[in-house]
Amino acid sequence: MSQELTGETAGRVAFVTAGAGAGIGAAIVTRLAGDGLDVVVTDAHERRASELAERLSQEHGREFMSLAVDVTDEVAVQAAIDEVVRRRGRLDVLVNNAGWSKIEPVAAMSVETWRRCIDVDLNGTFYCMRHALPHMIAQKGGAIVNISSIAAWEANAEHGAAYSAAKAAILALTRVAAAENGRHGVRINAVAPGLIYNDFLRKIYPEDFFTGYAEHRSLLGRVGKPDDVAALVAFLVSEEAGYITGEVYGVSGGVSPHA
Numbered sequence: 127m128s129q130e131l132t133g134e135t136a137g138r139v140a141f142v143t144a145g146a147g148a149g150i151g152a153a154i155v156t157r158l159a160g161d162g163l164d165v166v167v168t169d170a171h172e173r174r175a176s177e178l179a180e181r182l183s184q185e186h187g188r189e190f191m192s193l194a195v196d197v198t199d200e201v202a203v204q205a206a207i208d209e210v211v212r213r214r215g216r217l218d219v220l221v222n223n224a225g226w227s228k229i230e231p232v233a234a235m236s237v238e239t240w241r242r243c244i245d246v247d248l249n250g251t252f253y254c255m256r257h258a259l260p261h262m263i264a265q266k267g268g269a270i271v272n273i274s275s276i277a278a279w280e281a282n283a284e285h286g287a288a289y290s291a292a293k294a295a296i297l298a299l300t301r302v303a304a305a306e307n308g309r310h311g312v313r314i315n316a317v318a319p320g321l322i323y324n325d326f327l328r329k330i331y332p333e334d335f336f337t338g339y340a341e342h343r344s345l346l347g348r349v350g351k352p353d354d355v356a357a358l359v360a361f362l363v364s365e366e367a368g369y370i371t372g373e374v375y376g377v378s379g380g381v382s383p384h385a
């Protein structure tokens with residue numbers, strides 16, 4: 127079915143990292159596509175990215191692009207963003223969703239774990255912003271959402287210190303970049319999810335991990351869904367959020383509100 131696009135979202139191009147997994151990334155891609163944006167599905171996993179783009183193309187009757195992008199590869203990030211601008215003519219939205227963690231206590235953490243976490247979560251976010259911002263500045267507008275986590279401020283050994291440090295640094299990066307770019311019409315915000323259920327996490331954690339969280343931590347009696355995060359991201363990149371920048375919003379069922 128072909129879809130005629132009108133209004134503010136028509137023709138807006140969005141670049142989403144790690145957009146083809148089992149969780150938040152695919153929910154964001156699907157939501158933004160449903161809102162009428164021209165979403166570019168990027169992921170380190172090439173086949174999953176192209177399958178999702180193909181599915182969206184069939185559902186919406188318009189072509190969605192996919193690109194294999196490992197966010198830790200700065201050269202690949204720049205090439206991908208430049209290719210999007212070359213093929214689509216613009217870049218309006220960037221969602222930095224890629225994240226990685228391995229939980230090891232600081233006293234036993236391997237340098238490899240530390241470096242990998244900083245590389246995917248923090249450096250990857252920086253590389254994408256670094257190469258998207260010049261295009262947004264040149265076109266005098268854009269919106270960036272960086273996916274952080276409540277791990278950025280919650281004192282909880284379950285998060286892993288490397289992950290918490292990277293996610294906290296993303297908040298500082300968000301605020302300073304927002305200060306630098308507001309006058310260029312570019313808004314930059316961060317979203318900090320609590321536990322968001324997906325099929326992949328279900329393979330890692332036992333079922334009682336999720337039920338315990340829902341019963342004892344969430345104020346709403348359930349864990350989060352990828353769509354809960356996607357809804358907030360969709361709002362933040364929309365014109366309705368036109369006066370919002372440099373902020374961080376939690377989406378955690380009240381588990382760890384951001385003061």
Ligand SMILES: NC(=O)c1ccc[n+]([C@@H]2O[C@H](COP(=O)([O-])OP(=O)(O)OC[C@H]3O[C@@H](n4cnc5c(N)ncnc54)[C@H](O)[C@@H]3O)[C@@H](O)[C@H]2O)c1
Pocket residue numbers: 143144145146147148149150151152168169170171174195196197198222223224225226246250273274275276318319320321322323324327352
């Ligand atoms: N799931 C949660 O409970 C939760 C909570 C707080 C924050 N977050 C954050 O939300 C984001 C999405 O998490 P999710 O659990 O929903 O996973 P997801 O399903 O959105 O992401 C998994 C995808 O990431 C891709 N990926 C992994 N490394 C990559 C890299 N280097 N470059 C590009 N793609 C890569 C994988 O191929 C996979 O498709 C992450 O930043 C994560 O830290 C998740």
